[in-house]
Amino acid sequence: MLTLSSDFGSPYPAAMKGAILQRTDTRLVDVAHDFPRQDVRAAAFWLREVLPYFPPAVHLVVVDPGVGTDRAALAVRAGDHALVGPDNGVLRPVARELAGEAEVEAFEITVEDPDSATFHGRDVFAPAAARVHEAGVGAFHERAEFTPTDDVVDRTFPEATVADDAATGEVLVVDGFGNAVTNVPGDVLVDAFGGTVTVDGESAPTRRYYAAVDAGEQLVTVGSHGNVELAVNRGRGDEAFGVDVGDTVTIGTD
Amino acid sequence: MLTLSSDFGSPYPAAMKGAILQRTDTRLVDVAHDFPRQDVRAAAFWLREVLPYFPPAVHLVVVDPGVGTDRAALAVRAGDHALVGPDNGVLRPVARELAGEAEVEAFEITVEDPDSATFHGRDVFAPAAARVHEAGVGAFHERAEFTPTDDVVDRTFPEATVADDAATGEVLVVDGFGNAVTNVPGDVLVDAFGGTVTVDGESAPTRRYYAAVDAGEQLVTVGSHGNVELAVNRGRGDEAFGVDVGDTVTIGTD
Amino acid sequence: MLTLSSDFGSPYPAAMKGAILQRTDTRLVDVAHDFPRQDVRAAAFWLREVLPYFPPAVHLVVVDPGVGTDRAALAVRAGDHALVGPDNGVLRPVARELAGEAEVEAFEITVEDPDSATFHGRDVFAPAAARVHEAGVGAFHERAEFTPTDDVVDRTFPEATVADDAATGEVLVVDGFGNAVTNVPGDVLVDAFGGTVTVDGESAPTRRYYAAVDAGEQLVTVGSHGNVELAVNRGRGDEAFGVDVGDTVTIGTD
Numbered sequence: 074m075l076t077l078s079s080d081f082g083s084p085y086p087a088a089m090k091g092a093i094l095q096r097t098d099t100r101l102v103d104v105a106h107d108f109p110r111q112d113v114r115a116a117a118f119w120l121r122e123v124l125p126y127f128p129p130a131v132h133l134v135v136v137d138p139g140v141g142t143d144r145a146a147l148a149v150r151a152g153d154h155a156l157v158g159p160d161n162g163v164l165r166p167v168a169r170e171l172a173g174e175a176e177v178e179a180f181e182i183t184v185e186d187p188d189s190a191t192f193h194g195r196d197v198f199a200p201a202a203a204r205v206h207e208a209g210v211g212a213f214h215e216r217a218e219f220t221p222t223d224d225v226v227d228r229t230f231p232e233a234t235v236a237d238d239a240a241t242g243e244v245l246v247v248d249g250f251g252n253a254v255t256n257v258p259g260d261v262l263v264d265a266f267g268g269t270v271t272v273d274g275e276s277a278p279t280r281r282y283y284a285a286v287d288a289g290e291q292l293v294t295v296g297s298h299g300n301v302e303l304a305v306n307r308g309r310g311d312e313a314f315g316v317d318v319g320d321t322v323t324i325g326t327d
Numbered sequence: 328m329l330t331l332s333s334d335f336g337s338p339y340p341a342a343m344k345g346a347i348l349q350r351t352d353t354r355l356v357d358v359a360h361d362f363p364r365q366d367v368r369a370a371a372f373w374l375r376e377v378l379p380y381f382p383p384a385v386h387l388v389v390v391d392p393g394v395g396t397d398r399a400a401l402a403v404r405a406g407d408h409a410l411v412g413p414d415n416g417v418l419r420p421v422a423r424e425l426a427g428e429a430e431v432e433a434f435e436i437t438v439e440d441p442d443s444a445t446f447h448g449r450d451v452f453a454p455a456a457a458r459v460h461e462a463g464v465g466a467f468h469e470r471a472e473f474t475p476t477d478d479v480v481d482r483t484f485p486e487a488t489v490a491d492d493a494a495t496g497e498v499l500v501v502d503g504f505g506n507a508v509t510n511v512p513g514d515v516l517v518d519a520f521g522g523t524v525t526v527d528g529e530s531a532p533t534r535r536y537y538a539a540v541d542a543g544e545q546l547v548t549v550g551s552h553g554n555v556e557l558a559v560n561r562g563r564g565d566e567a568f569g570v571d572v573g574d575t576v577t578i579g580t581d
Numbered sequence: 582m583l584t585l586s587s588d589f590g591s592p593y594p595a596a597m598k599g600a601i602l603q604r605t606d607t608r609l610v611d612v613a614h615d616f617p618r619q620d621v622r623a624a625a626f627w628l629r630e631v632l633p634y635f636p637p638a639v640h641l642v643v644v645d646p647g648v649g650t651d652r653a654a655l656a657v658r659a660g661d662h663a664l665v666g667p668d669n670g671v672l673r674p675v676a677r678e679l680a681g682e683a684e685v686e687a688f689e690i691t692v693e694d695p696d697s698a699t700f701h702g703r704d705v706f707a708p709a710a711a712r713v714h715e716a717g718v719g720a721f722h723e724r725a726e727f728t729p730t731d732d733v734v735d736r737t738f739p740e741a742t743v744a745d746d747a748a749t750g751e752v753l754v755v756d757g758f759g760n761a762v763t764n765v766p767g768d769v770l771v772d773a774f775g776g777t778v779t780v781d782g783e784s785a786p787t788r789r790y791y792a793a794v795d796a797g798e799q800l801v802t803v804g805s806h807g808n809v810e811l812a813v814n815r816g817r818g819d820e821a822f823g824v825d826v827g828d829t830v831t832i833g834t835d
Contacts, residue, residue: 074348076341078338081757082756082757082758083613083614083615083757084586084612084613084616084627084630084631085631085756085757085805087584087610087611087612087613087631087634088630088631088634088805090610090635091631091632091633091634091635091636092634094582094610094635094636095634095635095636098608100352101610102341102344102348102355103341104338104341105337105338105341106337107337108338110758110815111815119338122338122342123338123339123341123342123345124345125345126341126342126345126346126349126449127344127345127348127349128345128348128349138791138792138814138815139792140790140791140792141789141790141791141792141793142790142792142793188805189803189804189805189807190789190790190802190803191789191790191791191802191803191804191805191810192804192805195634195805196805248336248339249335249336249337249339250336250364281395281444281445282394282395282396282444282445283392283394283395283445284392284393284394284395284396285395285396294444294445295443295444295445296443296445296446297339297342297442297443297445297446297449297450299443302445306392307364307365307392328602330595332592354606356595356598356602356609357595358592358595359591359592359595360591361591362592373592376592376596377592377593377595377596377599378599379599380595380596380599380600380603380703381598381599381602381603382599382602382603502590502593503589503590503591503593504590504618535649535698535699536648536649536650536698536699537646537648537649537699538646538647538648538649538650539649539650548698548699549697549698549699550697550699550700551593551596551696551697551699551700551703551704553697556699560646561618561619561646
C-alpha cells in the first residue's frame with residue numbers, strides 16, 4: 074500500500090500516480106492533496122493525526138517549498154512504515170507517532186538528475202516511493218541508493234503551558250468545518266465538561282460533542298486528535314471565537 | 328467493494344480509509360466528501376442519484392450532525408447492497424431506490440465506547456463498514472452486533488404538485504455547474520421540448536440539452552436524475568433564475 | 582487500468598465509476614475532476630501534460646459542453662493507450678503526445694439511445710470506456726461498435742513567436758499555485774538563468790526554481806511541462822504579473 078499526500082491541488086498528483094504505477098501495481102490511497110500550500114507545519118500536523126490509522130504502508134509526502142534547492146530527499150523507516158519526502162521536517166512528527174523515536178531511521182535518497190527543477194514530486198519522490206515500496210522497508214540498509222543519515226531537519230509543535238486554573242496554547246490548524254484546533258491537551262477539560270471555561274476571558278460552555286449545544290452556539294470541546302478545539306455547532310468556531318492559525322489562546326478552567 | 332461518502336472535506340476521510348484498510352483489503356471508491364456540510368437532505372438526494380449505478384457494495388455514509396448524541400449507528404441491507412451510517416434518515420431514500428421498501432432491513436450496530444465523541448466516522452462507522460463487508464449482507468441476522476430495528480429515522484423529499492397546465496415544486500439541490508435541480512418530474516416537459524414554459528411567470532425555452540441554446544442563455548431541461556432543472560448553457564442556472572435550495576418554483580406548461 | 586478526467590466536480594464522477602465497475606473490475610485512477618468547466622482547451626493542455634506519465638491505460642475524458650448535440654463519441658487508439666470521450670478535440674493533443682500522429686487512430690463509437698441527454702459521461706462514455714478496456718486496444722478493428730473515422734475535431738495550441746531577443750506567446754493555463762503557464766518554450770531562458778528577462782517590458786529575475794528568490798518575489802522559470810512560467814515564490818504569479826489565461830506576454834531575453 075502506498076499513500077499520497079501533497080499541497081498540489083489538481084491535476085499534478087495524477088502525474089505522481091502515473092510515475093508510481095509505471096513502477097509498482099500496489100494499492101494507492103490519497104490522504105490529501107489540499108494541505109495548505111507550502112505550509113510544512115500544517116501538513117506535519119495532519120499527517121501525524123491521520124497516518125497512524127493506516128496499516129503498514131509507504132507514505133509519499135510532498136509539501137516542498139524548497140523544491141530545486143539542495144535540501145535532501147529522504148526515506149524514513151518508522152517501524153513497519155516508510156515515509157518518503159523532502160528533508161524539511163514534514164516527516165518527523167508522524168514518524169515518531171507511528172513508531173516511537175527509537176524505531177525511526179532516516180536515509181538520504183541518491184537521485185539522478187531530475188527532469189524538472191520544479192516538480193520533484195513527479196520526478197524524484199514518486200519514483201523513489203515506488204522503489205521503496207518494491208524494496209520493502211527492510212532493504213534500506215542493503216541498497217546503495219539509501220544512505221543512512223542523522224542530519225535531518227526536525228519539526229516540533231509548540232507545547233501549551235498548563236497550570237492549575239488555566240492553559241495557554243496556540244491554534245495549530247483550522248479544519249474545513251472551521252474548528253480551531255489548539256495544542257492544549259484535552260485533559261484540561263476533563264473536569265469541566267457540562268460546565269464552562271473561559272477562552273481569553275470570555276465564558277464558553279464545555280461539551281463532549283458539537284450537538285450538545287444549539288446550532289450556531291459556541292462550545293469548547295476535545296477533537297478527534299485529543300486536543301482542545303474551539304467550535305460552533307453547525308458553524309465555524311474560528312470565526313465565532315475570532316481566532317486563526319498561530320493565535321495564542323488561554324483556556325481558563327478554574 | 329466499499330464506497331465512502333461524507334461531508335468531511337479533507338483530510339478526515341483518509342483516517343476512515345486507514346481504519347477500514349486495517350480490517351479489509353477490498354476496493355475503496357470515494358463517492359464524495361464534499362456534500363454540503365451537515366445537510367442530511369442534500370446527501371440523501373445525491374446518494375439516491377449516484378449509488379444505484381454501482382454494483383452490489385457496502386456504502387459507508389457519514390453526514391452526521393448529531394455525532395456524540397445517542398442517535399443510533401445503523402447498518403441497512405438494501406437487497407444485495409449494505410449501507411452503514413448514522414440514524415438520521417440519510418440512508419433510507421437510497422435504500423428504497425436500490426432495492427425497494429420490501430428488501431430494506433435496518434439493524435442497530437452495537438458499538439464499544441468509541442475513542443472520540445466527535446469523529447464517529449473514524450471510530451465507529453468505518454470499522455463497522457469494514458466488518459459488514461467482511462461478514463457479508465447475509466450475516467446481519469447471524470451476528471450479535473447487529474440488532475434488527477424498525478425504529479429508524481426516515482426522510483422523504485417533498486413532492487411537486489402537478490396540474491394540467493402547471494407544476495409547483497421546490498429546488499432540492501444546486502449542483503456544481505449551477506444547475507438548480509427541482510423535484511418536478513421531467514415528464515411535465517415532454518410535450519414542451521423545443522417550445523417554452525414559464526418559470527414563476529417568466530418565459531424560458533425548454534430544451535433536451537444545454538447546448539441547444541446559445542452560451543449564456545437560460546433553459547429548462549430534464550437533468551440526469553429525471554427531474555426538471557433550471558440551467559444556463561455554460562453558465563449558472565441558479566443565478567440566472569434567481570433561485571436557491573428550498574425555493575418554490577412554478578413551471579407553467581400551458 | 583482506467584483513468585478518469587472531467588470537469589464534473591462532485592458527485593457526478595461517482596456515477597461514472599459505478600457504471601464502469603458494473604462492467605470491469607480494473608483499477609480506476611482519478612486524474613482530475615476539477616478541470617475548468619467546459620474549457621476544452623485547458624483540459625486538452627493538462628491531459629497532454631499528465632497522461633504521458635501513465636503506463637498503458639484506457640483514459641476516459643469527459644469535458645463535453647456539446648453533450649446532447651450530434652457531436653460523435655470517440656474511442657482513440659494512441660499506441661498502447663486508448664482514449665474515450667467526446668469529439669471536440671480534447672483527446673487529440675494528448676493522443677499525439679502519447680504515441681505520435683502515426684500511431685493515432687480514431688473510431689466513432691456506436692451508442693444506443695442513452696438514458697439522459699445531459700449526462701453522457703455516465704450513460705455513454707463510461708460504459709464505452711469499460712467496453713474498450715475489456716476488449717483491449719487491439720479489438721477496435723474487430724468489433725462492429727467501433728467505426729474508423731478520420732473526420733474528427735482537432736485542437737492545437739497557439740505557437741509562440743521566438744526571435745533572437747524576445748519571445749511572444751500566450752498564457753495557456755494558470756495552475757492552482759497561481760503559476761501562469763505560457764506556450765513559450767523553456768529553451769528561451771537557458772542562457773538567462775541567474776540573470777533577468779523582461780516580461781512585457783518589466784524586468785524580472787530568471788531562476789531554475791521558485792525558492793531561488795525570496796518568498797513573495799516574482800520570478801520567471803521553466804515549469805515541469807517545459808514551458809516558461811510566470812511565478813512568485815510562495816505566492817501567485819498570475820496576480821503579481823497581472824496576467825490571466827489568454828493574455829499575450831512578451832519575454833525579452835536580450
